[in-house]
Amino acid sequence: xxxxxxxxKVVPKSENIIFDPVTKRLxxxxxxxxxxxADKTAIEIALRIREKQGGRVxxxxxxxxxxxxxxxxxxxxxxxxxxxxSDRNFGGADTYPTALVLSTAIAQIGxxxxxxxxxxxxxxxxxxxxxxIAEFLDIPQVLFATSVEAEGEKLRVKRRIKGGHETVETSxxxxxxxxxxxxxxxxxxxxxxxxxxxxxxxxxxSSRDLGLREEVTGIKGSFTFVRGLSEITPxxxxxxxxxxxVAAKSAKLAxxxxxxxxx
Amino acid sequence: xxxKEIWVVVERIDDEIEDVSLEILGKLTVLAKSxxxxxxGIVLGTxxxxxxxxxxxxxxxxxxxxxxxxxxxxxxxxxxxxxFDLASSEFPTALLIGATYYGRDLAGRLAARLRTGLTAxxxxxxxxxxxxxxxxxPAYGGKIMAEIVCERARPQMSTVRPGTFTKVYDRDRKGxxxxxxxxxxxxxxxVRVIERKVTKSKDLTKSERTIVGGxxxxxxxxxxxxLAELTNSDVGVxxxxxxxxxxxxxLQVGTTGYSLKSKLTLILGVSGSEHFTSGIRDCGTVxxxxxxxxxxxxxxxxxCVVGDVSEIVPAVIKxxxxxx
Ligand SMILES: Cc1cc2nc3c(=O)[nH]c(=O)nc-3n(C[C@H](O)[C@H](O)[C@H](O)COP(=O)(O)OP(=O)(O)OC[C@H]3O[C@@H](n4cnc5c(N)ncnc54)[C@H](O)[C@@H]3O)c2cc1C
Ligand SMILES: Nc1ncnc2c1ncn2[C@@H]1O[C@H](COP(=O)(O)O)[C@@H](O)[C@H]1O
Numbered sequence: 377x378x379x380x381x382x383x384x385k386v387v388p389k390s391e392n393i394i395f396d397p398v399t400k401r402l403x404x405x406x407x408x409x410x411x412x413x414a415d416k417t418a419i420e421i422a423l424r425i426r427e428k429q430g431g432r433v434x435x436x437x438x439x440x441x442x443x444x445x446x447x448x449x450x451x452x453x454x455x456x457x458x459x460x461x462s463d464r465n466f467g468g469a470d471t472y473p474t475a476l477v478l479s480t481a482i483a484q485i486g487x488x489x490x491x492x493x494x495x496x497x498x499x500x501x502x503x504x505x506x507x508x509i510a511e512f513l514d515i516p517q518v519l520f521a522t523s524v525e526a527e528g529e530k531l532r533v534k535r536r537i538k539g540g541h542e543t544v545e546t547s548x549x550x551x552x553x554x555x556x557x558x559x560x561x562x563x564x565x566x567x568x569x570x571x572x573x574x575x576x577x578x579x580x581x582s583s584r585d586l587g588l589r590e591e592v593t594g595i596k597g598s599f600t601f602v603r604g605l606s607e608i609t610p611x612x613x614x615x616x617x618x619x620x621x622v623a624a625k626s627a628k629l630a631x632x633x634x635x636x637x638x639x
Numbered sequence: 640x641x642x643k644e645i646w647v648v649v650e651r652i653d654d655e656i657e658d659v660s661l662e663i664l665g666k667l668t669v670l671a672k673s674x675x676x677x678x679x680g681i682v683l684g685t686x687x688x689x690x691x692x693x694x695x696x697x698x699x700x701x702x703x704x705x706x707x708x709x710x711x712x713x714x715x716x717x718x719x720x721x722x723f724d725l726a727s728s729e730f731p732t733a734l735l736i737g738a739t740y741y742g743r744d745l746a747g748r749l750a751a752r753l754r755t756g757l758t759a760x761x762x763x764x765x766x767x768x769x770x771x772x773x774x775x776x777p778a779y780g781g782k783i784m785a786e787i788v789c790e791r792a793r794p795q796m797s798t799v800r801p802g803t804f805t806k807v808y809d810r811d812r813k814g815x816x817x818x819x820x821x822x823x824x825x826x827x828x829x830v831r832v833i834e835r836k837v838t839k840s841k842d843l844t845k846s847e848r849t850i851v852g853g854x855x856x857x858x859x860x861x862x863x864x865x866l867a868e869l870t871n872s873d874v875g876v877x878x879x880x881x882x883x884x885x886x887x888x889x890l891q892v893g894t895t896g897y898s899l900k901s902k903l904t905l906i907l908g909v910s911g912s913e914h915f916t917s918g919i920r921d922c923g924t925v926x927x928x929x930x931x932x933x934x935x936x937x938x939x940x941x942x943c944v945v946g947d948v949s950e951i952v953p954a955v956i957k958x959x960x961x962x963x
Binding site (some may be wrong): 393395402469471472475480496499502503504505507508510511512516517518519520532535536537538539540541542543544545546547550554556557560598599600601602603604605606607608612613615616617618622623625627629630633634635 | 747758760782786792830832942959
């Protein structure tokens with residue numbers, strides 16, 4: 377197997393994001409960051425394929441410098457190399473320029489057989505970036521994979537479809553997005569973590585390193601814009617607490633459940 | 640020039656059209672009423688006349704059939720090719736796709752090839768006088784709704800979450816059908832399907848009464864299945880249960896599962912993460928049982944019971960069996 381490139385994103389834990397209904401702004405300052413859960417699954421799959429088929433696992437992320445330590449965390453999990461695509465001009469990107477920047481970097485890394493990503497990122501929840509990357513690279517794609525096996529020059533992938541599964545086969549190179557939890561990601565190795573933080577040299581590429589003009593990246597290269605934010609208010613629920621012992625509670629529940637639904 | 644047309648890619652398996660495609664059409668009939676935009680359904684494969692007629696009755700003013708044997712089953716390579724060719728020559732204002740597995744698989748590649756913006760998983764859709772669509776998208780696990788617009792490129796593309804909009808059926812609606820035969824001789828399908836396993840299960844979005852189990856039910860859904868049977872309800876689960884294989888993925892409720900519209904929903908041992916609660920927003924009466932009185936799920940419930948599911952559910956079952 378040639379290079380295995382894993383696209384990963386660092387995301388804030390959503391429960392820590394505070395929305396200010398007056399200013400209509402998000403306060404992410406209190407949010408703890410983490411590697412997007414599904415992307416960790418992708419790293420694990422990459423490492424397992426490397427164990428069987430060889431190759432180099434290279435982590436790739438587009439984002440601000442704060443992503444650096446998370447890439448190093450991935451290196452401590454066992455990746456061979458990590459590249460951060462970071463540039464002021466990359467900010468505010470929607471999926472189109474994100475896919476463009478990532479695919480340009482993937483082409484620059486070159487010599488790859490497999491590009492892996494997570495099924496979706498928990499903050500954006502689009503899941504449509506992998507298909508865009510595949511298009512820019514002109515390689516086939518298999519999304520929402522639950523298992524990935526390399527067999528010589530081919531890849532056998534089980535993917536989720538409505539109501540079940542499909543097993544598909546593709547030639548290499550191919551883009552695959554994997555479901556969160558498809559395999560259990562390993563923990564970072566403690567010794568490697570120390571090494572990654574002190575010795576490992578993380579590669580950082582800017583738009584110039586990628587030969588990309590400013591107009592095609594970031595907010596300038598985006599087609600979609602967030603025009604406003606609003607809080608999704610839960611529909612007003614009654615919140616009536618049913619009190620009493622188990623018998624009383626279950627009697628009341630049975631009564632509620634016996635009612636014919638209103639039509 | 641862009642045409643004053645909004646296209647919907649109609650997903651189907653044989654003669655059965657995906658509900659989400661019809662739901663989008665239904666929403667568009669409401670939006671387009673005042674705007675003068677035409678609604679166009681795009682059907683792929685060798686669909687029967689009856690299928691095309693249904694697409695019209697559910698809201699399309701025009702149906703374009705891309706007729707080819709090789710398009711009967713979804714293929715990322717073939718679908719993106721024919722839809723790109725058609726959209727880049729006819730130039731619709733917008734192109735909408737259901738956010739099913741296949742729909743999301745298709746949307747990214749197609750948007751990239753069309754060099755246009757793509758919004759994902761819309762749960763709201765509005766249109767201004769200029770034909771600009773405003774897509775409402777849940778972000779950060781459904782806590783916040785972002786309004787997304789695509790001003791600079793056409794077609795405006797989005798996938799739409801299943802179960803969000805309501806179908807509108809009109810037996811008497813008339814529309815036009817156009818048949819095109821795409822040239823697929825030069826395209827190869829690079830992904831070969833070897834095996835497909837699909838179980839036909841109940842479509843949760845249509846369920847009238849649902850009992851949802853979460854991690855708090857302790858890995859065994861037989862008890863809630865029994866309660867469901869007794870109360871004529873369907874069973875749903877949170878994602879962890881689907882991840883662990885305790886229940887099939889088709890029973891998953893939430894942002895990456897289905898949205899319920901049940902009149903009566905009983906929720907057992909669920910913590911009430913936004914990923915989950917976004918899927919019960921449109922439910923009628925919601926009853927929850929959780930051992931933790933601080934559980935967030937109670938903020939999304941009409942009736943709240945603090946207690947152990949493994950104690951209360953058997954007691955409820957007993958009560959229901961007594962009085963039958
Ligand atoms: C990208 C992404 C997408 C996601 N999509 C979805 C989705 O579509 N649907 C979804 O559900 N989740 C989804 N999640 C996961 C979601 O964030 C939560 O982790 C999940 O909903 C929690 O499930 P739960 O409430 O069953 O389990 P827990 O959070 O573990 O909650 C269990 C609850 O049961 C209670 N309990 C425990 N024991 C008992 C008992 N004996 N009796 C009564 N109560 C008891 C506990 O007090 C607790 O409230 C997604 C996450 C990500 C990152
Ligand atoms: N900025 C980014 N850098 C690298 N990979 C990314 C980035 N954003 C998204 N991805 C990858 O694309 C997948 C799908 O993301 P999304 O389309 O945003 O839901 C994620 O799980 C990541 O693997």
